[in-house]
Amino acid sequence: MRVLIVEDEVKMAGLLRRGFREEGLAADIASSGDDALWMARATEYDAIVLDVMLPGADGFEVCRRLREAGTWSPVLMLTARDAVEDRVTGLDAGADDYLTKPFSFAELLARLRALARRPPLERPAVVDVGDLRLDPATRQVWRGDVEIQLSTKEFALLETFMRRPGQVLSRYQLLEHCWDYGYENRSNVVDVYVRYLREKVDRPFGRTSLETVRGAGYRLRRDGEPEAR
Ligand code: CA
Secondary structure, eight states: OEEEEEOSOHHHHHHHHHHHHHTTOEEEEEOSHHHHHHHHHHSOOSEEEEESOOSSSOHHHHHHHHHHTTOOOOEEEEESSOOHHHHHHHHHTTOSEEEESSOOHHHHHHHHHHHHTSOOOOOOSSEEETTEEEETTTTEEEETTEEEOOOHHHHHHHHHHHTSTTOOBOHHHHHHHHOOTTOOOOSSHHHHHHHHHIIIIIGGGTOOOEEEETTTEEEEOOTTOOOOO
16 A cells, blocks of 8 residues: 655654554655645555645645546545534545544554545546536536526436436436435426426527436436437
């Protein structure tokens, strides 16, 4: 297991590296966000320990740029204080886990081992399907450069489709993901909301990306995919 430590404080970085090496892990140090970006691109690290407090681009920004650059190594962020806001920002920036300073080295190791068990799958914080783009953190949606205003329910439905591009989703599956048991009138609500969505994400742009698959449900077609018959 090879770990990248992103920390500008020389003493802290050195302590971490020595600790990791004593445990038989390989560990490299990046003392700035820029170094971290090129090192993570050059080597597929099993985990990245990323300090939030860095000179220049902070840890949140570095995490965002790593994900934008297509680096999917698991990221554990080190936050300075136990602030909910920091943890939320970190997770929304694409981090997988966090630990608050001061932390126990044993816990850091255990969390890294847990993270390294996950394959480096693409887990984008922002979802793209063709020229549709959806940001779950800010709850914004765009078709190309045009921002689209959606209601909470429309947003939830579109997110469900965009996380499964090309897949046929039954009305039941869509209900399961977007409506809870508190909702009484479930009979044709999916059809109604798919219609609303089409009016906002397709029709104004001359598209037909949300298609009905007869007898099965609906699907969001990827660009270039032929229409279902
Ligand atoms: Ca630091």
